[in-house]
Amino acid sequence: MKLYRDSGNDSNIKGYEYGDSWIRVYFKDDSEYEYSSGTVTQYMIDQMKHLADRGDGLNAYINKHKPRYSSKK
Numbered sequence: 001m002k003l004y005r006d007s008g009n010d011s012n013i014k015g016y017e018y019g020d021s022w023i024r025v026y027f028k029d030d031s032e033y034e035y036s037s038g039t040v041t042q043y044m045i046d047q048m049k050h051l052a053d054r055g056d057g058l059n060a061y062i063n064k065h066k067p068r069y070s071s072k073k
Contacts, residue, residue: 001026005055013059016052022070023048025058036070 001015004026015026022036023045035045044067051058 002052004052004058007054007056011056011059013052016058018045018049018052021045023052025052025062032073033069034071035067039068039070 001017003015004011004013006013012028013025014028017024021042022034024032024034025048026032035048037045044065048058048061048067051061
């Protein structure tokens with residue numbers, strides 16, 4: 001897991017990891033959500049990966065677009 005930078009210090013996300021067609025997001029409440037090309041578009045996955053690497057905006061993106069997750073823990 002790569003730690004989420006949270007440059008605005010206002011996110012509920014603590015980390016993430018991803019591959020070509022999926023991203024797994026780890027939240028501070030210890031929940032994990034995986035988004036994959038089977039449930040969301042590749043464009044959404046690419047956007048979430050970009051925001052994760054940037055360290056800002058991923059939580060807002062998820063809250064706004066409410067992508068369907070492929071798995072949850």
